[in-house]
Amino acid sequence: MDILNWSSLDTVARTATLQRPALSNDSEKAATVAAIVAKVREAGDAAVREFTAEFDGASCSEFQVSPEEANAAVTQLSPDAIAAIDLAIRNVSTFHTAQLPTALTVQTMPGVQCERISHAIDAVGLYVPAGTAPLPSAAIMLAVPARIAGCETRILCTPPRPDGTADPAVIVAANRAGVKEIYKIGGAQAIAAMAYGTATVPKVNKIFGPGNSWVTMAKSIVAADAAGAAIDMPAGPSEVLVIADAHASAEFIAADLLSQAEHGADSQVLLLTTSQKIASRVSAAVTAQLKTLSRAAIARKALAHSRLIVVEDLECAVQISNAYAPEHLILQVEDGRSWLPSIRNAGSVFIGPWAPESVGDYCSGTNHVLPTNGFARAYSGLGVDQFLRHMTVQELTVDGFVGIADAVMELADLEGLDAHAAAVKIRLESLQ
């Protein structure tokens, strides 16, 4: 990997260095996805069946995972794998349960009571991609907060394998995390089926989960339609930024960079370090470690647009990181915690040598569905919140109403909204 020196770069070069890989804006694919969504909306299960045959090469008479398939899935996993799934579910549950909001009741004025009440979204749809790797961890990260929020209908779609079955680890993880309805449907057809409902698949109010460009485009389409479904957050390629000082382990850093790079060819990994020596060692270690990886070809593509950057000091590194707003930020510096108050824009932060990104990806307890592509400037990662809605309530006593009445009428007058004032006046008159 090339090593750049930040202080020797001009503004244009700096911007180019932090440029994320451009997302393809494929209008032909967008039209195809729109057609798939429209057809599933219109023809329901028949269209889903057709697209499943076409895209997944699977012929499914029944989309739903049967109790038999679910039982068989358990037998295909080792006890250690099941124990690991359970540990992940436990930790993610612990952290997400702590996020549950409490109801608020506030007297804003004597006799004027305002409340905020949280409700789970009634029906949610979870999407777990298969693609280059089946992702039981994604099933956990989506299903656990949905269960803790209390969403009544929780369904999950995941693409079938060519033999018509679903990945057993995804089935087991989803089941154990409280999702009993699993449909073997993938891609844009899964998103459309959940957004509009079919004879088999219940309609949901909000769709969560990662996916490829087909899934992402379909999610945008249904989110823009009031008759469709809301979505969790905008998608983008995964990314990590590591800040390291001279005390860091080059081997650990290289391993963390590679664990991000193996996600996909469009992943981006960045190292900002105050040490030229660390930069050189990381470069060498990446090359060495890469040789042992089964997904080296994917990682190599991601590394092609990734950067090792030497910076003057850690203040500068933090400043660059805040401007970049990484999905994952690893602080491999002495007393990493002391830098935390300076971090403003990041999805999830990993402090110190013993918090590799893969811990958060799987089972520390934090959610791994995080804002990428700079969206951390305005979006949060997934939490219980996104499975809830807040409803406000107001109730006034007669005295409370009388006390606020003049202000309401004044403000209505300022806006020229007579009927708003009249609704107050007619009540005041009734009291005379």
Add this chain to the structure above:
Amino acid sequence: MDILNWSSLDTVARTATLQRPALSNDSEKAATVAAIVAKVREAGDAAVREFTAEFDGASCSEFQVSPEEANAAVTQLSPDAIAAIDLAIRNVSTFHTAQLPTALTVQTMPGVQCERISHAIDAVGLYVPAGTAPLPSAAIMLAVPARIAGCETRILCTPPRPDGTADPAVIVAANRAGVKEIYKIGGAQAIAAMAYGTATVPKVNKIFGPGNSWVTMAKSIVAADAAGAAIDMPAGPSEVLVIADAHASAEFIAADLLSQAEHGADSQVLLLTTSQKIASRVSAAVTAQLKTLSRAAIARKALAHSRLIVVEDLECAVQISNAYAPEHLILQVEDGRSWLPSIRNAGSVFIGPWAPESVGDYCSGTNHVLPTNGFARAYSGLGVDQFLRHMTVQELTVDGFVGIADAVMELADLEGLDAHAAAVKIRLESLQ
């Protein structure tokens, strides 16, 4: 207004009755809006100046409201109007301050610490429309939570009047609610200026506020662009649903329906009542009260697609309301609070005879930016939350890491992600 009897309607008729007015899907207008956004992004202030002359008929040499204009605005308001603005700011501040989340720290396992930290979004843009009425209340509802969240850059755009000034009440409300930077820019050009920044207008990370179809379309465009800005929520016409029993006041109900109907021709108002007599009286009262209103022409158009519906019992009314998911729900029934636990989908609820919708629109303390068009099924109204982001953090002790290491490697194996396992393995080996 026509009175319908719910039990005599078949399923098709019921669906038609609750149908919201269709939103126009004007592809020609969409292209125009896209062109405006693109031009402002490219040409900045010059483009804003051109569109301001074209659409607002105003020639602005300076977009920003000057201290002189702000001082002059104060003198144009009565002391009572200023007191009403201050009361609204106080109540909205009280309720929104109570919403501030506390930081979370959770040990999910011994030595595995997960945290959630909330940060204000650095820069937010607030849009306050002028249109048929200037809306100082919108300035309050947007500016107060932005200030309480702690957003460092808070700017507000509002259309200029033909003489180049902004509405004085909007200026005063914004200033007193903590927004000092006000730009006299309206429509799609305002949204583009805030999303991309110009020489004059700072770029923001998220844009909030209501607007007409031009504003709404521009918000969708910039939200879909990673280089643009996030937005608060999807827009739709305002609406109210009133549930009333025989004890309710027909006069109060009529006044509440009209205060919603005067918002715009596309507003929708619904009454669900168990009493045929109340339905008839409301119909008569609406006709009578309508005569006195300055915005009767607008209200009449809204009433044309609004409904008075007689239902068998309150359970049925609540069921219909939950399916409709109104922006505003007024419970004019005996012991309204006892029905609150049954209400699932609504933006804001108004309980009892002394909580007209206009109280919440202006100054009870709740936010009046609420999900319309059925979006209450998946979205919350505006609160401090939407001006914040949650960032998660994890830090592990050596022992914590060792305790979780096997589970991480198991899960990585299940997903075939070698590098994820290797990042753990290399650390374990370093301990030997």
